[in-house]
Amino acid sequence: MNAMRRVLFTLGELMVTAGVLVFLFIVWQYGWVGWTEGHSQEAQAKVLSQQFDAVHPAPSTPDAIPVLEQKIAYGELFGVIRIPRLGATWAKPVGEGVGLDVLLHNVGHYEGTALPGQVGNASFAGHRSGAGNPLIDIDTIQPGDAMVVETKDGWYVYKAESHEIVRPNQVEVIAPVPDHPGQAPTQRWLTLTSCNPRWGSTGRYIVHARFDRFVPRANGEPAELKGGQ
Amino acid sequence: MYAALWRALPGGRPVKALLCVVLFAAVVVALFAWVFPAVAPLLPLDNATLNAPASAPPSP
Numbered sequence: 001m002n003a004m005r006r007v008l009f010t011l012g013e014l015m016v017t018a019g020v021l022v023f024l025f026i027v028w029q030y031g032w033v034g035w036t037e038g039h040s041q042e043a044q045a046k047v048l049s050q051q052f053d054a055v056h057p058a059p060s061t062p063d064a065i066p067v068l069e070q071k072i073a074y075g076e077l078f079g080v081i082r083i084p085r086l087g088a089t090w091a092k093p094v095g096e097g098v099g100l101d102v103l104l105h106n107v108g109h110y111e112g113t114a115l116p117g118q119v120g121n122a123s124f125a126g127h128r129s130g131a132g133n134p135l136i137d138i139d140t141i142q143p144g145d146a147m148v149v150e151t152k153d154g155w156y157v158y159k160a161e162s163h164e165i166v167r168p169n170q171v172e173v174i175a176p177v178p179d180h181p182g183q184a185p186t187q188r189w190l191t192l193t194s195c196n197p198r199w200g201s202t203g204r205y206i207v208h209a210r211f212d213r214f215v216p217r218a219n220g221e222p223a224e225l226k227g228g229q
Numbered sequence: 230m231y232a233a234l235w236r237a238l239p240g241g242r243p244v245k246a247l248l249c250v251v252l253f254a255a256v257v258v259a260l261f262a263w264v265f266p267a268v269a270p271l272l273p274l275d276n277a278t279l280n281a282p283a284s285a286p287p288s289p
Contacts, residue, residue, distance in 0.1 A: 009230075010230050013230045013231055014230070021260075024257060024260055024261075024265075025260075025265055025268075028260070028261050028265045029265070029269060032261060100270055130269070
């Protein structure tokens with residue numbers, strides 16, 4: 001009888017321990033990493049912006065929309081994405097590729113999709129929860145909201161147009177013409193993908209935006225980033 | 230299990246309690262620094278990308 005009690009007691013202790021472990025994991029994933037990673041991503045974005053400033057790009061011909069030289073290496077940080085709706089200081093580095101290692105610290109650019117400013121659909125992915133929760137509030141983006149990608153050349157301003165919630169295998173949302181795979185693009189789109197629901201991953205939350213204008217670096221930050229929406 | 234730990238710790242009650250706190254803190258640090266980062270990618274908790282992008286993401 002005593003041995004039985006001992007076994008049950010130990011079992012109970014193990015279960016309580018398991019519960020504490022799960023609780024600590026949640027604190028770590030959504031609290032600790034969200035806080036530390038969120039701050040380091042914003043710091044990284046600031047460093048990138050300063051590096052872009054130092055590049056002194058060749059004065060571009062007026063009205064031309066420059067596009068980054070084609071081959072960007074996997075993992076290379078080539079831009080900063082800013083969406084004023086997600087916060088005045090919200091800024092995330094953009095890396096090439098959407099592997100777990102890139103998304104752990106950045107918003108990732110789907111390889112093979114258009115680059116910012118290019119005709120087609122420049123598509124990006126970011127975590128909704130975990131890895132700094134970069135896109136935790138993606139569902140607050142409204143039609144008309146500015147979504148700005150900064151590169152060494154300047155700022156590509158897109159305006160949010162629509163959102164949709166799709167299954168994880170619906171890759172047509174990042175087709176060159178969003179949702180119309182196979183069609184040849186004539187316009188410039190930006191698509192952001194993240195997971196849905198917020199703490200799960202059974203679906204994907206998609207935001208489509210349409211190109212508004214390009215602001216060369218020499219002209220300074222576009223008004224949307226200075227607090228005006 | 231924990232009763233055995235309590236008995237194994239040296240000192241009087243306050244010292245044992247303090248040691249327990251220190252041990253727990255050490256475990257939390259180890260979990261946050263090494264265990265959770267290693268385990269997180271294996272869990273299907275958060276997945277932001279589409280399953281079969283037009284260009285499959287290469288392995289890191």
